[in-house]
Each structure stands twice: as structure tokens, then as C-alpha cells.
Amino acid sequence: MIKKISLVSFALAFLSVQVFACTNFLITKGASADGSTMITYAADSHELYGELYYQPAADHPDGAMRDIHEWDTGKFLGRIPEIAHTYSVVGNMNEHQLAIGETTFGGREELASQEGAIMDYGSLIYVTLQRAKTAREAIEVMTDLVDEYGYYSSGESFSVSDANEAWILELIGKGEGERGAVWVAMRIPDGYISGHANQARITTFPLNDSDNCLYSKDVISFAREKGWFDGKNKDFSFSDVYAPVDFGGARFCDARIWAGFNKVASGMDQYTEYVKGDVEHGGENNFPTNRMPLWVKPDNKLTVKDVMNMMRDHFEGTELDMTQDLGAGPYKLPYRWRGLTWKVDSVEYCNERAISTQQTGFSFVAQSRSWLPDPIGGIFWFGVDDTYSTCYAPMYCGITETPECFRVGNGDMLTYSPTSAFWTFNKVTNFTYLRYDLMIKHVQATQASIESKFIEYTPAIDQAAQMLYEKSGAEKAREFLTTYSDNEANNMTAQWEKLFEYLLVKYIDGNVKKDNDGKFVRNEYGLPAAPDQPGYPEWWYDAIVKSTGDHFKVNGEAGH
Known part of the structure; x- marks a missing residue:
């Protein structure tokens, strides 16, 4: 048996x-x-x-x-x-x-x-x-x-x-x-x-x-x-x-x-x-x-x-x-803080566990290409924090050092570093979680722009590295790829810092400031234009009333 x-x-x-x-x-x-x-x-x-x-x-x-x-x-x-x-x-x-x-x-x-x-x-x-x-x-x-x-x-x-x-x-x-x-x-x-x-x-x-x-x-x-x-x-x-x-x-x-x-x-x-x-x-x-x-x-x-x-x-x-x-709350946040399971009246329930989750340290897509010399053929597309809102930067497998933004020792889980990609990306995601339905659109647009550029540039970088490999040897090719990977990762992190600054200004205090193509709008006197205040969706207000009854009911004329 x-x-x-x-x-x-x-x-x-x-x-x-x-x-x-x-x-x-x-x-x-x-x-x-x-x-x-x-x-x-x-x-x-x-x-x-x-x-x-x-x-x-x-x-x-x-x-x-x-x-x-x-x-x-x-x-x-x-x-x-x-x-x-x-x-x-x-x-x-x-x-x-x-x-x-x-x-x-x-x-x-x-x-x-x-x-x-x-x-x-x-x-x-x-x-x-x-x-x-x-x-x-x-x-x-x-x-x-x-x-x-x-x-x-x-x-x-x-x-x-x-x-x-x-x-x-x-x-x-x-x-x-x-x-x-x-x-x-x-x-x-x-x-x-x-x-x-x-x-x-x-x-x-x-x-x-x-x-x-x-x-x-x-x-x-x-x-x-x-x-x-x-x-x-x-x-x-x-x-x-x-x-x-x-x-x-x-x-x-x-x-x-x-x-x-x-x-x-x-x-x-x-x-x-x-x-x-x-x-x-x-x-x-x-x-x-x-x-x-x-x-x-x-x-x-x-x-x-x-x-x-x-x-x-x-x-x-x-x-x-x-x-x-x-x-998900009123703003469609697809994250649930741990634990994974919980109980009501002794009955156990669960949260979903998705691919994209808030506690990701790093993730990668490792791409190996047989038609290129090994130091050039392998691209280690590397990102930090939540996979849904990370950017995958191309780290060629032949590089000889890592970018400052990803480098071991540049901050840790208990030490903030302004030049660390991990902390920069976490600033964006953790702020985005507050008003997810609106802010994630900006994150995805920036992500798509940066990754599309990386992917578009890859054939040209491959070709240049291969020419160096054939004419000047593997070390010159590695040097070139190290410089490229370093620049792109650090520039990406700098762009993400700019994204954080934009989101902070636009969405601070639950308001939504007006802007045109990333430039914030001022009134005719040069002061910031009055922000929008979108509030909560109707179904959320209905849920509050069903949960609290008349607790928030206004009797008589409401004041301000």
C-alpha cells in the first residue's frame, strides 16, 4: 500500500x-x-x-x-x-x-x-x-x-x-x-x-x-x-x-x-x-x-x-x-498585502497569487542566441522590483562590470540609496499603488518607450560588437558592451526618477493636476490651474452605505 x-x-x-x-x-x-x-x-x-x-x-x-x-x-x-x-x-x-x-x-x-x-x-x-x-x-x-x-x-x-x-x-x-x-x-x-x-x-x-x-x-x-x-x-x-x-x-x-x-x-x-x-x-x-x-x-x-x-x-x-x-479597492489595485490566506468566522479564504507581485527583488529574461559569439549572443534582460512595472535593461553576458544602479553594495533592504535602481523603482511603484488606476498608465507608457528603444537598438549594438570582436578581439567587444549596458541601465534609472517626480507633482494629496504632454498647466495669472478631484467610483460609495447604514447620512443641508 x-x-x-x-x-x-x-x-x-x-x-x-x-x-x-x-x-x-x-x-x-x-x-x-x-x-x-x-x-x-x-x-x-x-x-x-x-x-x-x-x-x-x-x-x-x-x-x-x-x-x-x-x-x-x-x-x-x-x-x-x-x-x-x-x-x-x-x-x-x-x-x-x-x-x-x-x-x-x-x-x-x-x-x-x-x-x-x-x-x-x-x-x-x-x-x-x-x-x-x-x-x-x-x-x-x-x-x-x-x-x-x-x-x-x-x-x-x-x-x-x-x-x-x-x-x-x-x-x-x-x-x-x-x-x-x-x-x-x-x-x-x-x-x-x-x-x-x-x-x-x-x-x-x-x-x-x-x-x-x-x-x-x-x-x-x-x-x-x-x-x-x-x-x-x-x-x-x-x-x-x-x-x-x-x-x-x-x-x-x-x-x-x-x-x-x-x-x-x-x-x-x-x-x-x-x-x-x-x-x-x-x-x-x-x-x-x-x-x-x-x-x-x-x-x-x-x-x-x-x-x-x-x-x-x-x-x-x-x-x-x-x-x-x-x-482591489476603488482604484483597481491588483495587489494584496500578506498573508496569503485569511479567516472569517473560522472559514479560511485566500488572496490570489499572481506572476506580478509587490515583493519581487529582481527578475530577468535570459536570451541566448546561437548565431552570435557567446559574449555578444547572451543578453540578460534585467529588472528590479515588481515585474508589471519594471523595465528590463539589456545586460550582455560578456560585460566585465555591472552598472552603478544595479551594483552589489549600492544600498540594501535597510539602506536607501538615491542611485539604486531598486529604490528608485520602488519609489514609483509604492506611490503608484495609492491611485493605481490612474498612475499605472504613466508607468506603462514610460516602460514601453524605454524597452522599445532597447529592443530597437539591439541589432545595431550586436553588429557593432561583432565587428569589434572580429577585428580587435573579444576584449574590445566586451569593453564596448560594458559601456553600452552601463549607460543604458543608469540612464533608465534616471528616467525613472523623473517619472517619480512627475507622478508626485501630478497626484499629490489625492488631486490630479492638469498637464499638456507632461507640462503642468497654470492659470492666466501664472498660478497652478485648479486640480481635478475625481473622488471614488459609484460602486464604492454603494459599498460604504451597505456596510455602514445611515452612519454617514447627511441630515439637513451639508456644509463644507
């Missing part, structure tokens, strides 16, 4: 959803308009500062060791030997166009800790980016590292891409008493897209197709030993055994993937009830029967702008639209 996963396990998985809530999409060459591969990542944490990590390439002497610190907390975990040469890394992309993202799914609580383990999920990413050139090599490095040094984190889904392939790797530790992890990796078929968002997504997988599927030798036998699976090997489902989907996994996690898919692919309506949390079970193993597929084919090939827009969503136009329920 199969042992059922405990309620404690579900509680731990749910906690992981709240604390480590991130979103990834994977785009294959055949699904992109220009033949590039792309992966996305939103690092959603209330404690994570938005900054762009950088590690230069380096040579290491024999016997050199590397300290491993847990990415989330900074806790020292141990040391591992360095390799002779490590590659340069910009954010989550290295100089060979290899990119890695992640989302935490948690999984069975008895597998969440491993005494003496050194490699947490963040260290796996950043160590591997310094050691691997391709997605397949990265999977080998990551799984070898956890086998040798143990796995410190709970269950993780990783997006792994290079200039030719995109893979999803799902991995969970073996718990106390055993070192390492069990895992499955699947290559996304060319022409398709995939995604994951804090819920394990790989179910059944081919057992004899090493071109498209890799897995640990004991991924099935380990589950059998624990009593978690007793069916046929061909029916083994990684997710349903190691991280079963429940209401939270569907509503808070897979719903985000559904929303992203829904922007670019037809037929997603059939999964609406599932992503609302209605998980149906059946079959010999009683696994879910109405889950979304791991990958879908988009209706049209996707541009980098399309992929950026997949990361900008509050379920608009669907049954879960966060701008339409009472919680």
Missing part, C-alpha cells in the same frame, strides 16, 4: 509557497521569433534586495577552496574545492550564454533536511554557472555536486538553458541518513514553451530517451523503498510522489503558469477549474487527472517583448482577475 503524504508535508510545502514564491518560463528556439532560447525568473521575496551579481572569470591554484554560504540567509555551510578555471557570470547567465533560474516547490517534509549537506539551491546555481558551458553539462554539474556534498534545501525546479536547448530539472533531497538527491530533467521539445512556479511539474517521463530525459538511477527505487509508490515504472510520476499538488499548488502556483501560457497559447480555458484549486484524482495510482501539460505550443512565435509581457500579469481578463474584486 502506498503511504499517503502527511498534512505536515502539505503545510511545509504551503509555507514554501509563501516564502519562496518565484515564477519561471522556458522558451525554446523553435518557439521564439528570432531562434533564440529564453528563460525567465522572478525572485519574489520580502527580504531579497534587487541587485545584479557579477563574478569575473578566474584561474585558481591547486588546493584552492570555495566557501559556500546559503543564498537566502548568508549562513556558512562549508567549503568545496575550486576548479582550475571558472567562467564570468552576470546575474544568472554566464559568458557562454548558459542561464539558470529556479522555483522552490518544497515537497515531502521528511526530505527537507540533510545533516552535513553543503549545497543549497542558490549555491548550486551560481557555482554551476561558473563551471558549465551548456545546459546538459550544467545538469551534470548540479547533480554531481549534490551527490558529493549533499543537498541543503527542499525541493526545487530549475530552468536551465543555453543557446540551443532549454531544460527543466526537478530535484529533491533524500532526507536524513542519506546524501544527495533524486531528480528528473526533461528537455523542452523545440517549438514549445514550459514553466514552473513553486509546484513540481514533471509527472511521468520516458525511461529510455537520454536525448530528452535524464534522471537519477534511484529516482523510482528510492520512492519504492520509502513506501510512496508501488505501481509500474512507466506510471511513476515525480511530482505526484515527491510533491503532490493540492489546492495551494494549483491555485497559488500552477495558476501563474496557466496565466502566462494563456497570454500566448489557445486552449487554456480547459484548465480553469484546476487552477482554481479543484484537483481531480483517479486511475490506478489515484494521481491527479486534470493537471496542465508540462509544455504547450504558442499560437505564434514569441519575441523577447512577448516573453517580458508573460511576466506581467494579475490574471487580467480571467475569473481570477485581481483588479475586479472588492479587494
Whole structure:
């Protein structure tokens, strides 16, 4: 008999959803308009500062060791030997166009800790980016590292891409008493897209197709030993055994993937009830029967702008639209302050968990292009704060330093810096949240203008960098790209500061000042024209009266 996963396990998985809530999409060459591969990542944490990590390439002497610190907390975990040469890394992309993202799914609580383990999920990413050139090599490095040094984190889904392939790797530790992890990796078929968002997504997988599927030798036998699976090997489902989907996994996690898919692919309506949390079970193993597929084919090939827009969503136009329920308030704010669930009269209710959320530290679209030299082919489109209102700036993977606005040490979560993009973008978003329906339009217009310019300039920048690469060598090309990336990111941040100043003047104190094309209007005497005072929508006043009765009723003539 199969042992059922405990309620404690579900509680731990749910906690992981709240604390480590991130979103990834994977785009294959055949699904992109220009033949590039792309992966996305939103690092959603209330404690994570938005900054762009950088590690230069380096040579290491024999016997050199590397300290491993847990990415989330900074806790020292141990040391591992360095390799002779490590590659340069910009954010989550290295100089060979290899990119890695992640989302935490948690999984069975008895597998969440491993005494003496050194490699947490963040260290796996950043160590591997310094050691691997391709997605397949990265999977080998990551799984070898956890086998040798143990796995410190709970269950993780990783997006792994290079200039030719995109893979999803799902991995969970073996718990106390055993070192390492069990895992499955699947290559996304060319022409398709995939995604994951804090819920394990790989179910059944081919057992004899090493071109498209890799897995640990004991991924099935380990589950059998624990009593978690007793069916046929061909029916083994990684997710349903190691991280079963429940209401939270569907509503808070897979719903985000559904929303992203829904922007670019037809037929997603059939999964609406599932992503609302209605998980149906059946079959010999009683696994879910109405889950979304791991990958879908988009209706049209996707541009980098399309992929950026997949990361900008509050379920608009669907049954879960966060701008339409009472919680959005009078100004259609699609954000809900935490916690994720709440109770009324002992009945538990939930807020929606969308792709775009207020607590994002940073996000990216990593684009790898096989027809260009590696330092030029990889563009790490990087943004800070809320994905809906960020700007993705082009950080070429061959750059040799990061812009001041993104630089590590330029402010932190407790230290404001006027030159930090994270703080500048947060000034805009947090002010915008006050009168969202009016102010977000200005944010989107500025965002579209800046990103369109970046995208329009890309072919010319590519061409100039390639000419330098061929005539003067890689270092000159890297120098050029570093200057370009630096200038554009810092200029973007300066434009965002100007946007904040405009919004503050125009919308201060609930008023709306008149302006023509950004220039504020004065009266015939040179004083500011009287502002508009739009007040609240009629339905909001109706809701107040229904809630308070005659408490605010005016008896007699109202004064001023």
C-alpha cells in the first residue's frame, strides 16, 4: 500500500509557497521569433534586495577552496574545492550564454533536511554557472555536486538553458541518513514553451530517451523503498510522489503558469477549474487527472517583448482577475498585502497569487542566441522590483562590470540609496499603488518607450560588437558592451526618477493636476490651474452605505 503524504508535508510545502514564491518560463528556439532560447525568473521575496551579481572569470591554484554560504540567509555551510578555471557570470547567465533560474516547490517534509549537506539551491546555481558551458553539462554539474556534498534545501525546479536547448530539472533531497538527491530533467521539445512556479511539474517521463530525459538511477527505487509508490515504472510520476499538488499548488502556483501560457497559447480555458484549486484524482495510482501539460505550443512565435509581457500579469481578463474584486479597492489595485490566506468566522479564504507581485527583488529574461559569439549572443534582460512595472535593461553576458544602479553594495533592504535602481523603482511603484488606476498608465507608457528603444537598438549594438570582436578581439567587444549596458541601465534609472517626480507633482494629496504632454498647466495669472478631484467610483460609495447604514447620512443641508 502506498503511504499517503502527511498534512505536515502539505503545510511545509504551503509555507514554501509563501516564502519562496518565484515564477519561471522556458522558451525554446523553435518557439521564439528570432531562434533564440529564453528563460525567465522572478525572485519574489520580502527580504531579497534587487541587485545584479557579477563574478569575473578566474584561474585558481591547486588546493584552492570555495566557501559556500546559503543564498537566502548568508549562513556558512562549508567549503568545496575550486576548479582550475571558472567562467564570468552576470546575474544568472554566464559568458557562454548558459542561464539558470529556479522555483522552490518544497515537497515531502521528511526530505527537507540533510545533516552535513553543503549545497543549497542558490549555491548550486551560481557555482554551476561558473563551471558549465551548456545546459546538459550544467545538469551534470548540479547533480554531481549534490551527490558529493549533499543537498541543503527542499525541493526545487530549475530552468536551465543555453543557446540551443532549454531544460527543466526537478530535484529533491533524500532526507536524513542519506546524501544527495533524486531528480528528473526533461528537455523542452523545440517549438514549445514550459514553466514552473513553486509546484513540481514533471509527472511521468520516458525511461529510455537520454536525448530528452535524464534522471537519477534511484529516482523510482528510492520512492519504492520509502513506501510512496508501488505501481509500474512507466506510471511513476515525480511530482505526484515527491510533491503532490493540492489546492495551494494549483491555485497559488500552477495558476501563474496557466496565466502566462494563456497570454500566448489557445486552449487554456480547459484548465480553469484546476487552477482554481479543484484537483481531480483517479486511475490506478489515484494521481491527479486534470493537471496542465508540462509544455504547450504558442499560437505564434514569441519575441523577447512577448516573453517580458508573460511576466506581467494579475490574471487580467480571467475569473481570477485581481483588479475586479472588492479587494482591489476603488482604484483597481491588483495587489494584496500578506498573508496569503485569511479567516472569517473560522472559514479560511485566500488572496490570489499572481506572476506580478509587490515583493519581487529582481527578475530577468535570459536570451541566448546561437548565431552570435557567446559574449555578444547572451543578453540578460534585467529588472528590479515588481515585474508589471519594471523595465528590463539589456545586460550582455560578456560585460566585465555591472552598472552603478544595479551594483552589489549600492544600498540594501535597510539602506536607501538615491542611485539604486531598486529604490528608485520602488519609489514609483509604492506611490503608484495609492491611485493605481490612474498612475499605472504613466508607468506603462514610460516602460514601453524605454524597452522599445532597447529592443530597437539591439541589432545595431550586436553588429557593432561583432565587428569589434572580429577585428580587435573579444576584449574590445566586451569593453564596448560594458559601456553600452552601463549607460543604458543608469540612464533608465534616471528616467525613472523623473517619472517619480512627475507622478508626485501630478497626484499629490489625492488631486490630479492638469498637464499638456507632461507640462503642468497654470492659470492666466501664472498660478497652478485648479486640480481635478475625481473622488471614488459609484460602486464604492454603494459599498460604504451597505456596510455602514445611515452612519454617514447627511441630515439637513451639508456644509463644507
